[in-house]
Amino acid sequence: MGVFLLVVIGSVWALAQDSRFLYLLVYVWFGLAYGVLLQYGRFCMASAVRDLFAVKVPRMAVGMMIAVALYALVATVVTLAGFSTFHPNAMGWHIVIGAAIFGFGIVFTGGCASGSLYKAGEGNMNSMLVIVAISFSQAIVVTASGWWDSLVPQSWIDSAAAKDMPAELTVNEGWFDIFTAGYIWDLKGSTTAEAFGMAETATGIVLMNTMLTAILPVAIILVALYVFYYRKGHLRRTGKTAPSLGDEIAGIWAMCISSKNTALAGIGLGILAGLHMYVTGALREHYDIFNFGELLVAMGYTNGLSIQDTVFDPGYWYITTQEAQWGGWIMQQLGINSMDSIFFGLDNGLPNPLLNAPGFMSIGIILGASVMALARREFKWKLPSWETAFFAIVGGTLMGIGARLAMGCNIGAFFATVTNGDPSGWVFLFGMVIGAYVGVKAFTWYMDWNDARKGSECGL
């Protein structure tokens, strides 16, 4: 309750400074609500792919599909109403590679990007370390130059140089700038409706984006999860030896509601994520802006904006980019110039964390999860050991590298994309599944090695 009151007082104070902080507070309160639901449903997308392979439990994969279906349905209404804030991602090999690195990392950190935030809200200091590692690894990846530049092929360097970008961005230096300008910008990204020239039509939005890109794949994945992970146990429990089609459908339903907390959180998160887009879209129309940066300028805050006077402001649930900004902002304060990169200097800016609207969404998630964990008497400070701290830092670093290569994490590059008609998110999920599968194999090998080493002590 104390945490909740703190957010209320903070919100009132911010509005008293300038009523236009309402735009930022929308992120705070949606973040808080996400945090409450994530903790309530133990809703971690790392678990969705990891627990399938590690312990053969489809609970979270099912929850994730429920959330995707609900978000897609609400996003349809928001898009039809003209308030969508969504931009599709560029489609390319970088998604598979980045997602695989990200998927490998999440097995070792014990949570995805959002999962680490809500677990930090439960008092888990390992998860806090993961957030720090994600923040700095991303900031370093997007600003690094020197030997890193030898990682990119000459064709990308030539293509980046041909883009005629402002000199202060030095796009010929810094491998991520070259990767962005010389590779990503040459790729295409579109929703399915756009690809079929139906972006402006209700048929395109409903049939192509919602049904074909979200609902149909969700249905196929749910059936696959049932067949491979749930059916056998379900038939044993119900005593059916020759199940009818009705029995199979009842089985899929039983799988969907087998963890009520997860299913309810999935429904709630799906609806909230869609509403978030609507509220931010409506506020942009109200203030007549495209980006929070314009509002910051109008309020007299001009530090840390990109050269386009923008800041990172997706208008929907997103995690990793704002964390990269935290890392980049600290590096900037330490005298390491990070604004000569495309990522910060041209696109996202490096605002003071106190003015970073999506950053407050991440903080909102931590606080929302704390409210829920305290209310359920599940909050406990958990200090890292050397072993868990090592996994948190190495895994978090891999998550940061993977998220930047794939242009987002399981939220921004998967959850927000497939629900808005952008099929690139399924490519991300494919990569993340491969990474998590290899990660589980590596983790199992580590456990066996570790147990053999300490066999007499632990007896496992």
Added chain:
Amino acid sequence: MAMSFNKTADGEWELNVCGYACPHPQMYTKKALQKLESGDVLSLVFDNPSSGESIMAMCEAEGNDLIDRQEGSGSFTWKIRKA
């Protein structure tokens, strides 16, 4: 902080995975249950709430009985009887 797995009495075992986040608790639980004989009881102590949901699903899938759940102050002690 370290994981511990001990036999506490005939047919009774205790696995303590406090301090570990996912996926350690559920993976160690799976491993521990593989060591038990049918009818043995495992007392599982953990403090990562998210693992509980997966462990519950694991028990349901394998047919193991979750016979007791004590929870409080951020820690969980569950008793699982192996099918």
